[in-house]
Amino acid sequence: MAKTSSKPVNAVPAKSAKQRAGKAAQGRTHAPPDPASEPPSGRVARAAERREAIIAAAMDEFVGRGYAATRLDDVARRAGVAKGTIYLHFKDKEALFEELIRTAIVPLVNRIAPPPNPGGSVRDMIELFARTFIQEVATTQRADIIRLIVAEGPRFPAIADFYYREVVSRGLAGLRAVIELGIARGEVRQPELARFPQIVVAPAIVAVIWKSLFEKHSPLDALEMFRVHLDLIFGERRAT
Amino acid sequence: MAKTSSKPVNAVPAKSAKQRAGKAAQGRTHAPPDPASEPPSGRVARAAERREAIIAAAMDEFVGRGYAATRLDDVARRAGVAKGTIYLHFKDKEALFEELIRTAIVPLVNRIAPPPNPGGSVRDMIELFARTFIQEVATTQRADIIRLIVAEGPRFPAIADFYYREVVSRGLAGLRAVIELGIARGEVRQPELARFPQIVVAPAIVAVIWKSLFEKHSPLDALEMFRVHLDLIFGERRAT
DNA sequence: CAATTATGACTGACCGGTCAGTCATCGTCA
DNA sequence: TGACGATGACTGACCGGTCAGTCATAATTG
Incomplete structure (x- = not known):
């Protein structure tokens, strides 16, 4: 493996680096906090956001390397997500593509x-x-x-x-x-x-x-x- | 995928066998055989022919699958050649491409x-x-x-x-x-x-x-x- | 606290590249 | 001319790394 860092790469400035941000802060439900940068407390919202992050990351990787040469490990890292998470949203690499x-x-x-x-x-x-x-x-x-x-x-x-x-x-x-x-x-x-x-x-x-x-x-x-x-x-x- | 046969496919009919036609029938054969389908006896001619066969096979494979998804095993099989032979003619996959x-x-x-x-x-x-x-x-x-x-x-x-x-x-x-x-x-x-x-x-x-x-x-x-x-x-x- | 969701170590197949060994061809000498 | 050793093109089993996809475990949520 090799390749770059072990942290999210985040070429997509939009919405990514936050998924880890507020976990300590107020992991609990109350206080409807800044919805623009804090992780949404709703599970569905959270899931949808992850899905989008994966797609955005996949976009960069697929565009940059082509289908066959793209590694899902890289997509996951770039999306700030574990590889298994990809498979919660997409059947396989081809479906994601x-x-x-x-x-x-x-x-x-x-x-x-x-x-x-x-x-x-x-x-x-x-x-x-x-x-x-x-x-x-x-x-x-x-x-x-x-x-x-x-x-x-x-x-x-x-x-x-x-x-x-x-x-x-x-x-x-x-x-x-x-x-x-x-x-x-x-x-x-x-x-x-x-x-x-x-x-x-x-x-x-x-x-x-x-x-x-x-x-x-x-x-x-x-x-x-x-x-x-x-x-x-x-x-x-x-x-x- | 595909696989087809295990014999040479030779998609490029053009000048595969004839360029050495004249002097070909010397090595050990007597009756001048069909120069269009017999392997030329000269080693250099033979090598050149192999090189062309590899390129022709690589053409089909790369065109059909793209660079990353093409397997050199398939190229070799299609060219009717062992995989190692490819490396006698080309430094690596990229050079072949x-x-x-x-x-x-x-x-x-x-x-x-x-x-x-x-x-x-x-x-x-x-x-x-x-x-x-x-x-x-x-x-x-x-x-x-x-x-x-x-x-x-x-x-x-x-x-x-x-x-x-x-x-x-x-x-x-x-x-x-x-x-x-x-x-x-x-x-x-x-x-x-x-x-x-x-x-x-x-x-x-x-x-x-x-x-x-x-x-x-x-x-x-x-x-x-x-x-x-x-x-x-x-x-x-x-x-x- | 049960259910749901996320994780990442792990697996097994796959593939680029290697190399020791084989053998057809070639050069040479008797 | 024929035989024989030298040559190097060719082979394919093998190796090490890679990567898609899995799953037991952990974390989070309501």
Whole structure:
């Protein structure tokens, strides 16, 4: 074993280091103490918090090492929990992994979900979408989740299925609707584009990959790239 | 898992046995046997063949399982070789993996390399490039190599560096030159495109990912998608 | 204090890497 | 040319470390 320390590593600043904190303080039930940093006295709340800590820790480890190379010992240590505790919440390593992806997908979708833009132009809608995507995904750790899905997806059909169903098909359907609106309005001059909404998001996908592989060789201004791409779709540049 | 047979599988039919064909039948055999399936008698030739068999086997295993989950026992079995033999040719698992990628990159580059198209239009040049790429890569096992690089690249900087240097930077430079030619000729109407050649290849990249993750959910006509994309760059559709 | 939850030592399978021994091939000499 | 010793490619049993998953025990809770 070796590897780093024997104490919780806690790469996730959010909620972790406290689980041991108040055990001496007021292990008993009364005094409803600071609920934000003290261990909640309720068992269910406590359990839920542990579960989240495990998922957060697993996220870091799986993203950093990939599925096979991740050790549950490390996940446990990082979560500030004993290894056995993981098995109180998840059937096995694979279940933890799949649950992790599922958990990560939801906020991902919410982040970049249908930008409900009432009166704007179609270009603005798509540009807003792209800006959100690039800022909230391509730049952050969420990008690694996407890379993780690409990397492990073929070996975990359940994950690929889930991702296709929850993200890809919905996203493309929404995008297609927007494109068709743009065609109807005359903003988009290439009607065939509605057949391949993938074309619209392709540069964003490429940006995600680029960031994780080649950013250090040659930085990429993803947002600017996407604007140029939009110029191809909508015509001449507009002010931003 | 899998296991398959205990005999060599030899997934790469190409040049496994023939390179030593001529002088082969000397060692002790009389009747010149089928040079395509008999082991060559020369020790060096034999060794080279084994090395190739190991790489071919490693390719299948690494692509199918990822780096960490691949067992060298399986590679050896698939190559029809004892495990120790692997270590006569490669320092360790990591060296085998990196060498494998290196070996795979060269034919990849040659396949889709500068399409020396003299008189044609820029669109034709790019379309030929895309067609070659999609037919020779996106459709074949080579796509898995790309996925493998995306998946493992962050953990193997040497591989990411190599890939960037040998493929990405050169490819983009060539593409940029072609784009600038197109701008000069007036074929490409968006001069900014030269700043982001990634946009041109993005749909091809997306096609590679799509094929390996979602093809079964929803088949994608990559070539047609790319044509639509070219329409965005060059304007109205041309006959093909 | 009984029930529930957490712990971490432990197990057993697994796998990367090693190495002493084998034998086909090669060089050499009669 | 044929025989024979030298060579080194090849083998696979083996070793040591690793890690997913278990379970008897301890701690906590209501």
